[in-house]
Amino acid sequence: MKEYELALVVNAKITDEERTAVVNKAKGYITRFGGEIGEIEEWGKRKLAYPIQKMEEGYYFFIPFNAEADCPNDLEKEMRIMENVLRYLIVRADGEDEFHVTAAAEEAPVEAEAPAEEAPAAE
Numbered sequence: 001m002k003e004y005e006l007a008l009v010v011n012a013k014i015t016d017e018e019r020t021a022v023v024n025k026a027k028g029y030i031t032r033f034g035g036e037i038g039e040i041e042e043w044g045k046r047k048l049a050y051p052i053q054k055m056e057e058g059y060y061f062f063i064p065f066n067a068e069a070d071c072p073n074d075l076e077k078e079m080r081i082m083e084n085v086l087r088y089l090i091v092r093a094d095g096e097d098e099f100h101v102t103a104a105a106e107e108a109p110v111e112a113e114a115p116a117e118e119a120p121a122a123e
Helices: 016-032 071-079 103-107
Strands: 002-011 041-052 055-067 085-092
Touching: 002 016, 002 071, 016 055, 016 071, 041 085, 055 071, 055 085, 071 085
Parallel strands: none
Antiparallel strands: 002 055, 002 085, 041 055
8 A cells, every 4th residue: 555645625615514524525535445544634724826716715634545556546536526626636645756866966066166267268
């Protein structure tokens, strides 16, 4: 099983009960597709970077889960049609896709810091 995280932006204009139902529905999809859910982080109401469906704010939730490799594809199909979900993103969270600096790059001199030598003028 691999570690994933579902970032979910939910409509801020709905009631608390409807918002809880949306999150529970997302959790239900994860478990239906064989995933195990971790501790959910609720970031609350935040201003969106840009208007989505004429809305300026949304409720943010982060749901970590462990699942097999086919679960995110199945989950995405269901998230796409959920009514009160403004945006979602499923990312792999186990660190295999992180950027690492290679040893060769660390040892290479940085030319931008050294003063540039001027070439002699041709006459």
